[in-house]
Amino acid sequence: MLLKNNTEKITSVLKSDNVLTSLEERYCYAQDSTNTRRHSVLPEAVVFAETAEDVQKILKSANRCKIPVVCRGAGTNMVGACTPEKGGIILNFSKMNKILDFNAENMTVRVQPGVIVGDLKKFVEKRGLFYPPDPSNMRVSTIGGSIAQSSGGPMSFKYGTTKDYVLNLTVVLADGTLMKLGAGTIKDAVGYHLNQLIIGSEGTLAVVVEAELKLIPKPEASRVIMSYFDTLEDAVSGVNNIIAERIFPATIDFMDNNSITTVERFYPCGLLVEKEAMLLVTIDGFDSSMDEQENRVRRAMQESGASSIVTAVTEAEKEAVWTARRASFAATAKLAPDVVSDDIIVPRDKLAKMIRECKNICDKYSLSVCMVGHAGDGNIHPQIALNLEDDRQFKNYISAKSEMYELAVSLGGTISAEHGVGYEKIPYLEKTVDKEAVNYMRSIKKIFDPNNILNPGKIFKV
Ligand SMILES: Cc1cc2nc3c(=O)[nH]c(=O)nc-3n(C[C@H](O)[C@H](O)[C@H](O)COP(=O)(O)OP(=O)(O)OC[C@H]3O[C@@H](n4cnc5c(N)ncnc54)[C@H](O)[C@@H]3O)c2cc1C
Known part of the structure; x- marks a missing residue:
């Protein structure tokens, strides 16, 4: 009951048509594309952010009440990366789906996280440029989800994965603080590359509200x-x-x-x-x-x-x-x-x-x-x-x-190349990543998210 009251309080900061609470609606967000046999967990509410300020308000309030917040793009990941393991609020980005700026000279594009990867690729290709990451399901998957999982695709062999195309990120931290990462230039040797830490972190460290991406000339x-x-x-x-x-x-x-x-x-x-x-x-x-x-x-x-x-x-x-x-x-x-x-x-x-x-x-x-x-x-x-x-x-x-x-x-390989860990691969994480490295990951998680509200129960057990 306390949880429900808190969730109502948190979501009340948004317009009512950006909040879903009926059982049927919540049921649709209890799982993602992961095909496995397991009990699904219902979120208490699903909210649609329209602006970075919406995200800040939700996180500030959720952090105060210690309510989990799970970001969701198109929900196509295959490792249970956006299921609400501990209930809480699903933060949906389908209304933050604008291409904000395109700079042909600098070969950059600035986008909101809900932009569909395939739409972005078409947009820049029409203008003679190329965004190479090509997950097979790019017709539906989002830039936010791709960044959070560092998605790849067939073209990764030559062109690399999403991590190679992120210049700048604007993120919201667990307590609602807005933080800008990266310099927006092709090279940047100033301090730790915190934006690279966010890439592949599956929504467990911060919420991406804007990204500036690097483009290259489209092959003829x-x-x-x-x-x-x-x-x-x-x-x-x-x-x-x-x-x-x-x-x-x-x-x-x-x-x-x-x-x-x-x-x-x-x-x-x-x-x-x-x-x-x-x-x-x-x-x-x-x-x-x-x-x-x-x-x-x-x-x-x-x-x-x-x-x-x-x-x-x-x-x-x-x-x-x-x-x-x-x-x-x-x-x-x-x-x-x-x-x-x-x-x-x-x-x-x-x-x-x-x-x-x-x-x-x-x-x-x-x-x-x-x-x-x-x-x-x-x-x-x-x-x-x-x-x-x-x-x-x-x-x-x-x-x-x-x-x-x-x-x-x-054989010298690892257990995930592009799908991530989610909850699915947690039992195997320490088989492939050095124990000390996992301990460091836990410490980093604590710094970013001391109350463990951001996508809890993913990548490793805290
Ligand atoms: C048929 C099929 C084919 C696929 N092919 C490929 C492939 O070729 N290559 C590949 O790499 N993957 C592939 N995938 C896996 C998956 O689609 C990709 O990882 C994809 O990028 C996920 O995007 P999404 O928008 O669906 O993210 P979601 O599944 O919604 O979310 C993925 C993760 O990102 C987090 N997240 C979402 N938005 C944000 C945000 N704004 N801020 C912070 N965290 C956020 C979520 O919490 C979650 O942890 C495939 C999946 C399917 C079903």
Whole structure:
């Protein structure tokens, strides 16, 4: 009752149509895109901020009453990063979705956190510039969510992830104080880079209310080269050969045989189901460089035993090829009532071993797995189709997951490349991050958020 009264007091600082409290409305925010078997926790209220001042008022009051506040973009993360573990208030940014300023000369753009990543990309591309981070679900995911999780995507191999494009952040601290971080210049060597600390912190340290992002010139042309291999090892050697040819592709994505056959079964598009692996290589740059780059990539692939090499040149052809790759999640989801998509990364020279061993682990536990990922980065997304309500399958899944993480760490990799930790990966955090480093993270959390109101129960147990 006390909690409810406090929540009412806190949310009363906003216009009433920016506050949702009905059971049905709150129910919609009890979970995010994480597919797992667990009890969902209802928030007491959902509020829509329209301005930084709204965020300040909510946090100031929530901090005083020690009520949790959980930021929410599009809710598409896959690790339970924006579920209200301890109830409290969901802070929704869909009304703070404006592009505030665009500076072509400086190649920067200033945005509110609710801007959709795909909309921003289109906006700057129309003006000849490029914002490279490309999470597969960019049509819905937000800049705030991307910053809080340092999202990546297929283009991370060449262009890096969200963290490489944030110049300035304006954040609101747990007690409602507004703080500006960064200098807005391409270089900045003044003191600690606190903005980099906020990036990837999953809303546990501060709330992002504005960001200034770095842009680069839009590549003049691109082509996508699709090729097939008889073994995973050949596909990985193809990746190494491309780099030996001194080509730096924008993407080097792969699909394993299960992914190829599953996509072909549900969304027939002519994929070669007898092949063990497929690579999708995107080259980009000056139009005049396309033939040379393509020849080098083809040569590298052929040297690794690739067959059926096809190049997509027009926008429609490129889209068709990428649709096959993107369809893999939806196709896997048709194999069983549930699908869980994981996110593991290893050094590239361990990629073939990691993929093969992941498959062996899933076979051992009778789990059906389709593997896709970003081969250039060594980043694998094992997509496991199962019935989470089936106790035996669920137990097997937990065991398989744990073994896959141990394997990734033993091969010099880690348990998340771009999806984050949320609550989902907390039990595994200390398997991959040094214990002392986790203690430092806890100390930093205490400095930023002494009352533990910002997204409590995420990344680590306080
Ligand atoms: C089909 C599918 C494909 C995906 N593909 C990719 C991919 O290719 N690459 C990739 O990296 N990820 C991918 N993801 C994961 C996820 O979509 C991304 O991490 C995405 O950036 C999350 O954005 P969001 O707006 O949905 O954030 P949410 O899920 O709403 O929130 C994510 C985290 O950010 C915090 N947060 C949100 N807004 C703020 C703010 N203003 N201030 C502080 N914290 C905030 C939340 O509290 C939460 O901790 C995929 C997910 C799905 C479902």
